[in-house]
Amino acid sequence: MSDNDKSLVSRLRKLIGAGHYHPGERLGEEAVAEQFGVSRTPVRLAFRTLEQEGLLQRAGKRGFMVREFTQADVHCAVEVRGVLEGLAARRLAERGMPQDVAESLGFWIQKGRQLLDKGYLLETDINQWSDINSHFHGSIVGAADSRVVADAISRNNHLPFAAADSIIIDSEDLAREFKKLQLAQFHHELIFQSLKSGEGARAEMLMREHALIGLRYPELLADNP
Amino acid sequence: MSDNDKSLVSRLRKLIGAGHYHPGERLGEEAVAEQFGVSRTPVRLAFRTLEQEGLLQRAGKRGFMVREFTQADVHCAVEVRGVLEGLAARRLAERGMPQDVAESLGFWIQKGRQLLDKGYLLETDINQWSDINSHFHGSIVGAADSRVVADAISRNNHLPFAAADSIIIDSEDLAREFKKLQLAQFHHELIFQSLKSGEGARAEMLMREHALIGLRYPELLADNP
DNA sequence: AGCCTTTACTCTGGATCCAATAACAATGAT
DNA sequence: ATCATTGTTATTGGATCCAGAGTAAAGGCT
Numbered sequence: 001m002s003d004n005d006k007s008l009v010s011r012l013r014k015l016i017g018a019g020h021y022h023p024g025e026r027l028g029e030e031a032v033a034e035q036f037g038v039s040r041t042p043v044r045l046a047f048r049t050l051e052q053e054g055l056l057q058r059a060g061k062r063g064f065m066v067r068e069f070t071q072a073d074v075h076c077a078v079e080v081r082g083v084l085e086g087l088a089a090r091r092l093a094e095r096g097m098p099q100d101v102a103e104s105l106g107f108w109i110q111k112g113r114q115l116l117d118k119g120y121l122l123e124t125d126i127n128q129w130s131d132i133n134s135h136f137h138g139s140i141v142g143a144a145d146s147r148v149v150a151d152a153i154s155r156n157n158h159l160p161f162a163a164a165d166s167i168i169i170d171s172e173d174l175a176r177e178f179k180k181l182q183l184a185q186f187h188h189e190l191i192f193q194s195l196k197s198g199e200g201a202r203a204e205m206l207m208r209e210h211a212l213i214g215l216r217y218p219e220l221l222a223d224n225p
Numbered sequence: 226m227s228d229n230d231k232s233l234v235s236r237l238r239k240l241i242g243a244g245h246y247h248p249g250e251r252l253g254e255e256a257v258a259e260q261f262g263v264s265r266t267p268v269r270l271a272f273r274t275l276e277q278e279g280l281l282q283r284a285g286k287r288g289f290m291v292r293e294f295t296q297a298d299v300h301c302a303v304e305v306r307g308v309l310e311g312l313a314a315r316r317l318a319e320r321g322m323p324q325d326v327a328e329s330l331g332f333w334i335q336k337g338r339q340l341l342d343k344g345y346l347l348e349t350d351i352n353q354w355s356d357i358n359s360h361f362h363g364s365i366v367g368a369a370d371s372r373v374v375a376d377a378i379s380r381n382n383h384l385p386f387a388a389a390d391s392i393i394i395d396s397e398d399l400a401r402e403f404k405k406l407q408l409a410q411f412h413h414e415l416i417f418q419s420l421k422s423g424e425g426a427r428a429e430m431l432m433r434e435h436a437l438i439g440l441r442y443p444e445l446l447a448d449n450p
Numbered sequence: 451a452g453c454c455t456t457t458a459c460t461c462t463g464g465a466t467c468c469a470a471t472a473a474c475a476a477t478g479a480t
Numbered sequence: 481a482t483c484a485t486t487g488t489t490a491t492t493g494g495a496t497c498c499a500g501a502g503t504a505a506a507g508g509c510t
Contacts, residue, residue, distance in 0.1 A: 029492070039465045041266075044493085045273055052277040054376055062472060062492065076373040083308040091301075148301040148384070151279055155380055159373070254462070264495045269463085287462065287502065 008036060008046045016055050016066055017160030023068035026059050053158035069161070075215060077162035082211030084153045085137065085164070088144035090204040093195050101143040105192050108136045112185045121178040123171060129181055130165045136188055137164040140195075140207075167214045184213050233261060233271045241280050241291055242385030248293035251284050278383040294386070300440060302387035307436030309378045310362065310389070313369035315429040318420050326368040330417050333361045337410045346403040348396060354406055355390045361413055362389040365420075365432075392439045409438050 012032075015021060033043045047064050050056040059065035092101070111132050115125055141150050157163040167184075169177050187210040194203040237257075240246060258268045272289050275281040284290035317326070336357050340350055366375050382388040392409075394402050412435040419428040 028490095030490095040492090041464055041466090045270065045463095048270055048273055049277060052274060052380075054373070060472090062490095072371065073373050076371040079312060080309065080374060080377050083312050084305070087304060087308050146297065146301040148279070148298050148381075149305060152305050152377065152381055155277075156373075156377055253460095255460095265462090266494050266496090270493090285502095 008038065008042050009049050011036070012046055012050060013053070013055060013158070013160070016050070021066045023066050026063055026065045027056065028063060053155065055158065055160075069159070073159075074161050077156060077159045078211050078215055079208075080156050081153065081162055081164065082208040084149065084156065085141065085211065086204040086207040088141045088146075088149050088153070089191065089195065089207040090200040091144045091146065091149070092140060093198050093200040093203040095145070096198060097195050098143065101139060102196060104139045105136065105195070108132050108139065109185075109188055109192055112136075112188060116178070116182055116185055121174045121181065123174075126169050126171075130167070133167070133184070134165040140191075164211075180213065180217055183217065184210070187213065233263065233267050234274050236261070237271055237275060238278070238280060238383070238385070241275070246291045248291050251288055251290045252281065253288060278380065280383065294384070298384075299386050302381060302384045303436050303440055304433075305381050306378065306387055306389065307433040309374065309381065310366065310436065311429040311432040313366045313371075313374050313378070314416065314420065314432040315425040316369045316371065316374070317365060318423050318425040318428040320370070321423060322420050323368065326364060327421060329364045330361065330420070333357050333364065334410075334413055334417055337361075337413060341403070341407055341410055346399045346406065348399075351394050351396075355392070358392070358409070359390040365416075389436075405438065405442055408442065409435070412438065 021027065027047070029040045029043045029047065033040045036043070047056060051058065051064060055067055056064040057067045097105075112129070115128055115132065141153055144150070160166065167180075187206060191203055191206045191210065194206060246252065252272070254265045254268045254272065258265045261268070272281060276283070276289060280292055281289040282292045322330075337354070340353055340357065366378055369375070385391065392405075412431060416428055416431045416435065419431060
């Protein structure tokens with residue numbers, strides 16, 4: 001086996017997220033165990049974890065099935081992330097942002113500017129943006145200084161389409177995607193500003209709106225003038 | 226064994242919540258297995274589940290320990306519930322409340338009125354209130370019609386002090402507790418009103434404020450005039 | 451005497467085995 | 481012919497076993 005080093009849960013998570021198993025498909029312990037060249041025991045553990053994460057659900061009285069996600073589910077997951085990250089941002093603003101956090105956020109904003117300043121988007125920029133974005137969001141959540149909040153966010157992020165760095169980039173229309181990232185970058189700067197000045201409510205609302213960027217903005221940014 | 230019918234996770238959950246195991250205490254699989262008269266296998270499954278729920282955390286490289294919760298954690302968990310139930314309420318208000326939901330909420334509000342109308346509180350009323358309260362909150366979350374939101378809330382509620390029906394009632398001062406429940410009832414009625422008239426933002430804010438009732442209100446409701 | 455090394459033992463993770471139960475199929479009765 | 485009941489099979493849950501890793505303890509070396 002070549003990739004036994006990665007944990008079974010994360011491998012399964014990836015496969016499910018990638019749509020390798022069809023929604024509603026029933027997963028047998030034996031079958032998966034064999035497929036991964038492993039015994040049933042770790043598979044049983046993994047199934048329970050994936051159930052908790054919401055990727056699997058019990059199929060009647062016996063076994064598990066791949067959970068089906070509707071467009072509405074995607075929408076809700078993003079909105080849940082919005083309110084939770086909004087809470088984190090508000091906490092941070094109300095507590096006052098520590099110096100090192102401000103520096104870190106400033107750094108990632110700077111990186112974002114550098115990436116977008118050239119005025120267009122390349123395929124290779126996408127991963128970089130994803131990286132910048134994760135760090136920006138991660139810094140805020142981390143600085144909110146609450147394991148409870150952080151856990152709630154990370155549990156929600158287990159849904160593959162809910163995580164902050166899961167903006168779907170359409171490589172066919174990099175021009176539109178560029179506009180989207182430009183807007184996201186602008187959001188980041190506004191959020192940073194409000195955090196610095198302790199505007200809790202504003203930071204929260206900006207964060208909530210920012211979460212929706214992948215959902216509702218595409219049509220507004222279309223090319224047709 | 227008398228109570229083998231209840232699942233191991235829920236039994237452990239209860240024990241941990243009740244403080245039967247000390248925070249930071251390390252739990253050995255063997256020990257717990259023996260204590261419950263069961264083999265190590267189900268205990269291993271249970272431990273992973275409890276870890277996901279946030280009640281246990283990994284103790285270094287080996288085993289699990291009971292997670293410690295600070296006062297700040299309690300506060301955050303309640304606030305997390307606030308924003309999530311707030312989201313549920315707003316969704317419900319924006320979609321328009323179906324007739325059956327309105328009837329159900331009205332019913333529980335009526336029950337609450339009946340309980341409190343006599344003007345004082347008895348020990349025996351506490352469980353009744355808890356029941357009414359769970360149903361009220363449950364109806365709203367259920368009617369929000371989103372498994373993703375409902376799951377996020379229920380995962381947060383696994384923290385024993387975060388659930389909506391975990392208002393700590395001080396039997397020593399039933400007069401103050403009566404004021405608290407009266408206020409909670411009033412919140413319920415306001416929330417109901419805003420839901421009916423489709424005031425999403427108001428419903429959300431009321432729900433968020435309502436969550437805090439167990440945290441910050443006690444001192445305000447003290448007896449000293 | 452203190453620190454490092456080595457060894458022994460405990461504990462967890464994975465594999466296999468056994469029992470219980472749910473799904474399925476077949477046969478018989480109404 | 482259809483439904484019910486019974487028997488068979490497949491699959492899951494629980495128990496035990498084995499191996500590997502981690503921790504603690506003891507002994508030796510500086």
